[in-house]
Amino acid sequence: MLPVDQAESIILDLIQPLKSPSDIETVDLQDAIGRVLASPAISSLDFPHWDNSAMDGYAVRYADIEGCTSDHPQTLEIIEEIPAGSQPQYTLQPGEAARIFTGACLPEGADTIVMQEDTQRQGNQVKIFNCPQPQAFVRRQGSFYKAGDLLLTPGILLDAPDIAVLAASQCVKVPVFRRVKVAIFSTGDELVTPDQLLGPGQLVDSNSYALTALMFKMGVKPINLGIVTDDPQALKQTISQAISEADLVLSTGGVSVGDYDYIEQILTELGGKIHIQSVAIQPGKPLTVAKFPHCVYFGLPGNPVSALVTCWRFILPAIRKLSGLKSEDYQPVFIKARSQSLLQSKGKRETYLWGKLSVINGEYSFQLAPGTHNSANLVNLAQTTGLAVLPINCTQIQAGDFVNVLPV
C-alpha cells in the first residue's frame, strides 16, 4: 500500500498538461467563464486610456488655486463643460477652469481636479474653497497598465474579474484549452440504472451519476459509458473504447481481490502500465492507476464513498493539472478547522471522514456527518463539503482540536 502523498505525486507525474496548439480552441468572451486561458493576454490599449477625472467637479491648473481656503476662495472662469465620452475643445489658460465629470478626459493645461463639494458655482464662474493636493483626482493614462505589457498569464482559470479585464481590452475571442475528456463507467453484475426495477441482490449504480456530476462541476466533458457487467470481454471492449476517446478514464468497481475483479488484468492485457495498485487511504484502498500512451486510467473502488473520496483526493488535482492550470492552482489545499466532535480512525490508513466545513465565529469548523462512516454508506455523504484527514497512526482527534480538512 502506497502512502497517500506518494500516490498523489505518482498520479500528478503521470499527467501531461494540455499544451499543444491542437489543444487550444477559441471561444466567445461570454463563453470563456470557467475555462483556462491558453495564451498570454496583451492589450494594445493603455489603462486608463487617457488622463481623466476621478470626480465630478472642476479641472483646474494647480498653480491657480494653491493655498485657497474657505476664507480666501479663488474664483476661476468656466470655459467649457466636459462630460464623460466627449473630447475637450480648449486648453486651460491661467485663471480658467473646466466643468468636468467622473471619467471625462482632462483638458490640456489642467493638472488637478477640485471636487464639486469644495466649490460654488456662480454663472460662468466657480469659487474654489479648498485646495486639494497637486494632481488630485487625476487618473493618468497608462497608470494602471501600459499597452503591450502582459495583462493575463496563460494557465489561469477565467473568472468574472478576468472576463471584465478581457472585455475592457476588447478581446472578444479568447484562446482557451479544450475541455478535458473523461470517460466514466461503472462495473458490476449487480448494478441497475436508477429507472430500472430493483431485483433481489441488485443495487442502483450511483457511482457513474456522482462522477459525471462532479465532472460537470469541474468543467470537463464527461463521456458516460454506463454500466458494464463483470465480463472480461465486455470490460475489454469498453476499456478499449474509453482509452481511445478520453484523456482520463474513471471506472468504478472490480479493483479488489475478488474473483470478479478483472480491471487490473485487462488493463495489463491492453498494454497499460500499472503504476498504483493500492493506497493506504480509508476509504479507497484498492485504487488502480494505469498509464496508456494518450490516457491515464483510474480504476476507482466500487464502494460509493470510496469512489467519491478517491476522486476528490486524487482525480480532481489531476484534472486541474491536465486542464493547463498552474502548479499552485492544481495542488490540493487543506484547511485547518476546529472539529466539533471526536474524530476516530483505526490508524492503519490515512483516514478521510466526511462532513461539513463551515465558518463559525470567524473560524473554520468541521462538523462530522452523523451516522455510520462506512465506505458503502452513501446516505450520510449528502451535503458533504469537507473531508477531515486523520494521518496514519493518529487514532483520535478530540472535539475542539484542529484537523486538516480537504474542502470538496
Ligand SMILES: Nc1nc2c(c(=O)[nH]1)N[C@H]1C(S)=C(S)[C@@H](COP(=O)(O)OP(=O)(O)OC[C@H]3O[C@@H](n4cnc5c(N)ncnc54)[C@H](O)[C@@H]3O)O[C@H]1N2
Ligand atoms: N478480501 C478482500 N476484500 C476486499 C478488500 C480487500 O482488501 N480484501 N478491499 C475492500 C475494499 S477496501 C473495497 S473499497 C472494495 C473495493 O471493491 P471493488 O473495487 O472490487 O468493487 P466491487 O467489488 O465491484 O464493489 C464493491 C461494493 O461497491 C458496490 N458498488 C459497485 N459499483 C457500484 C456503483 N456503481 N454504484 C453503487 N455501488 C456500487 C458493490 O455492489 C459492492 O458492494 O473491496 C473490498 N473487499
Ligand code: MOO
Ligand atoms: O478502501 Mo475501502 O474504500 O475501505 O471500503
Ligand SMILES: [Mg+2]
Ligand atoms: Mg470487488
